[in-house]
Amino acid sequence: MSLIKLCEATKTYKGGDGVVEALKKVSLEIVAGEFLALMGPSGSGKSTLLSILGGLNPPTSGKLTVDNIDVYSLEPERLADFRHDYVGFVFQQYQLIPYLTALENVMLPLAITSRPGKEQQEMAHAVLEKVGLGSKSQRLPNQLSGGEQNRVAIARAIVNQPSIMFADEPTGSLDSKTATELLELFQVLNQDGLTIIMVTHNKENLAWVSRAVYIRDGILAPTPQES
Amino acid sequence: MEGNMTLTDIAIQNLRRRKGKTTFLLLTFVLVIGITVALNTLAKSMHDDLQKNLTQYGANVVITPKSEHFTLSYGGLSVPGVNFEVKNLNYDSLAKIKNSPDLMISGIAPKIIGSVKGADKRYLIIGVDFPNELKMKPWWQIKGLQPGDQEVIIGSSIASKENLVIGSTLELNHQIYPIVGILEETGGSEDNGVFTNFSTSRALTGINSWSMIELNTAQPNKTVAYLSELLPEAKVAEISQLVQGAKESVDRFSNFSLITSIFLGVIGVLIVFVTTSGNINDRVAELGILRAIGFRRRHIFSILIRETVFVSLSGGVLGYLLGELTPILLGPFVFQKTVSFQFNPFVGLTVISASLLIGIGSIFLTRRAITLDPLEALSYI
Numbered sequence: 001m002s003l004i005k006l007c008e009a010t011k012t013y014k015g016g017d018g019v020v021e022a023l024k025k026v027s028l029e030i031v032a033g034e035f036l037a038l039m040g041p042s043g044s045g046k047s048t049l050l051s052i053l054g055g056l057n058p059p060t061s062g063k064l065t066v067d068n069i070d071v072y073s074l075e076p077e078r079l080a081d082f083r084h085d086y087v088g089f090v091f092q093q094y095q096l097i098p099y100l101t102a103l104e105n106v107m108l109p110l111a112i113t114s115r116p117g118k119e120q121q122e123m124a125h126a127v128l129e130k131v132g133l134g135s136k137s138q139r140l141p142n143q144l145s146g147g148e149q150n151r152v153a154i155a156r157a158i159v160n161q162p163s164i165m166f167a168d169e170p171t172g173s174l175d176s177k178t179a180t181e182l183l184e185l186f187q188v189l190n191q192d193g194l195t196i197i198m199v200t201h202n203k204e205n206l207a208w209v210s211r212a213v214y215i216r217d218g219i220l221a222p223t224p225q226e227s
Numbered sequence: 228m229e230g231n232m233t234l235t236d237i238a239i240q241n242l243r244r245r246k247g248k249t250t251f252l253l254l255t256f257v258l259v260i261g262i263t264v265a266l267n268t269l270a271k272s273m274h275d276d277l278q279k280n281l282t283q284y285g286a287n288v289v290i291t292p293k294s295e296h297f298t299l300s301y302g303g304l305s306v307p308g309v310n311f312e313v314k315n316l317n318y319d320s321l322a323k324i325k326n327s328p329d330l331m332i333s334g335i336a337p338k339i340i341g342s343v344k345g346a347d348k349r350y351l352i353i354g355v356d357f358p359n360e361l362k363m364k365p366w367w368q369i370k371g372l373q374p375g376d377q378e379v380i381i382g383s384s385i386a387s388k389e390n391l392v393i394g395s396t397l398e399l400n401h402q403i404y405p406i407v408g409i410l411e412e413t414g415g416s417e418d419n420g421v422f423t424n425f426s427t428s429r430a431l432t433g434i435n436s437w438s439m440i441e442l443n444t445a446q447p448n449k450t451v452a453y454l455s456e457l458l459p460e461a462k463v464a465e466i467s468q469l470v471q472g473a474k475e476s477v478d479r480f481s482n483f484s485l486i487t488s489i490f491l492g493v494i495g496v497l498i499v500f501v502t503t504s505g506n507i508n509d510r511v512a513e514l515g516i517l518r519a520i521g522f523r524r525r526h527i528f529s530i531l532i533r534e535t536v537f538v539s540l541s542g543g544v545l546g547y548l549l550g551e552l553t554p555i556l557l558g559p560f561v562f563q564k565t566v567s568f569q570f571n572p573f574v575g576l577t578v579i580s581a582s583l584l585i586g587i588g589s590i591f592l593t594r595r596a597i598t599l600d601p602l603e604a605l606s607y608i
Contacts, residue, residue, distance in 0.1 A: 051602055054519075056519060056601055056602045057602045076524070077523045077524065077525070080518065080521050080522060080523045080524075081521065081523070082521075083519065083520065083521045084520065084521020084522075085521070087521075088520075089519055089520060091516070091519075095512075095516045097513055097516065098244070099240050099241060099243070099244030099245075100237075100240055104232055104236075104240065107231075107232035108232065108237075108517070108520060109520050109521060110232060111232040111233055111234060111236070111237060112234070112521065112522055112523070112526050116231065117231020117232075117233075118231070120231050120232055121231065156520070157520075160521075
């Protein structure tokens with residue numbers, strides 16, 4: 001059964017040149033436990049699709065259901081709860097809070113839960129260990145390398161034990177060795193049951209995923225189209 | 228930090244991280260509130276000093292019955308004589324004055340004054356309530372006792388001219404009255420007076436109303452205007468011009484303090500609003516991240532409120548203390564006066580509440596940043 005079901009999602013933006021159609025009636029189903037790659041060239045609409053799937057960006061038309069929840073029919077505050085409970089994000093530039101340590105950044109999603117402080121710490125430490133940063137928990141983001149910041153972002157995304165993790169070009173700014181380590185980590189998390197949807201334009205990453213979806217000019221394509 | 232992560236922790240960490248902006252905002256609160264409280268404290272202190280001076284100088288308003296015929300003089304004023312047809316200042320006029328609202332009367336001393344025939348001359352008889360009279364005229368020094376019924380004390384001039392001492396007697400209306408005290412020289416008309424209590428003076432003079440009521444008030448102008456209407460049978464006059472100049476100075480300083488406080492308040496509000504607005508707009512992307520990971524708008528608002536309350540409350544308290552302590556420390560050097568510490572909970576509560584309101588108000592101005600869509604907020608990155 002599908003965990004995520006997107007039906008005929010269209011997204012239009014008003015730009016200087018009139019209305020731009022970023023997504024055109026895109027339908028997509030993702031089952032629990034998939035490691036899905038969203039691939040496509042720049043401007044193809046893959047990041048827009050990711051943000052719609054993640055509950056960040058309501059489609060102009062169409063419907064998204066996650067775990068049978070009609071996501072965009074939720075009130076704004078309930079939508080925030082949905083993101084908190086179901087979704088973890090790894091943003092393109094990691095987006096860590098600069099004045100918080102790695103541990104504090106990871107604990108952020110727990111700050112709005114009723115979990116006691118000790119449990120918050122234990123959970124945050126556990127995921128930092130899992131991403132290999134147990135010894136650097138007290139460092140500020142600017143004291144960490146790009147790959148390490150990425151791992152903190154992953155730890156923050158999974159600390160609340162969401163069902164789905166969205167990652168937008170997670171390997172885009174990493175060297176190949178660090179990128180491989182990151183994808184290995186993604187694979188481990190996926191094997192633990194986490195559904196992962198990753199935007200990437202790097203074909204080498206396809207070796208790690210269970211399925212790839214190609215998007216071009218806002219339309220899903222069954223296979224990549226070489227330009 | 229090895230602790231739990233709460234919204235308060237996030238707020239505190241942000242303030243710690245942005246030390247410069249936090250300090251600037253804190254200093255704005257401290258200085259605006261500090262200067263406002265300091266000016267208010269100084270104005271109040273000067274006003275209190277003036278009050279003390281007014282008390283020290285004695286009466287500044289005198290009430291006498293209306294009359295066109297005068298025979299006696301006391302305290303620089305003509306007093307209606309008993310032998311002339313004059314209007315009466317009834318005893319109930321005292322109650323009317325005491326019940327008048329907002330006149331800031333600190334002393335009230337009624338008198339019965341008349342002339343009485345002695346053995347070979349007429350004497351000026353002044354019936355007073357000694358506790359009230361001495362409170363208003365602390366410079367009166369009585370050698371001996373205060374007079375009871377059928378007793379008198381005499382002014383220093385009578386004592387010296389007639390070789391009278393404590394224990395002597397004075398004949399008044401063919402009766403002998405023991406002299407139980409002598410009022411030491413004042414340089415005024417009291418030196419020629421014979422003082423008794425009310426019942427004795429009433430019996431001696433036959434006067435059954437007040438001859439004069441002296442008042443000490445912080446608002447002589449207002450008091451004169453009010454009592455002139457309240458007591459149409461009385462002539463109400465202001466004296467003690469001595470402190471009038473000082474009062475005008477204090478009033479001018481109070482007005483200056485008020486205008487300066489308002490001006491500073493407006494500038495402070497603008498600075499706080501602009502700074503807070505800038506701080507929050509700088510953090511739109513960060514707030515977007517929090518929204519993206521599931522923070523509700525009220526969580527974001529709660530973080531910002533905590534930050535603002537911390538800064539504005541600290542600024543309010545520190546500003547209040549600065550405002551109270553500065554006049555005490557600088558008063559002797561800058562204003563040549565000693566200012567005592569006066570804990571004024573009303574002023575404290577007012578300025579700290581104002582501080583909090585300004586801080587929280589500034590958050591509402593930046594509501595757009597809080598209600599921004601998370602994706603839009605992330606696009607600020």
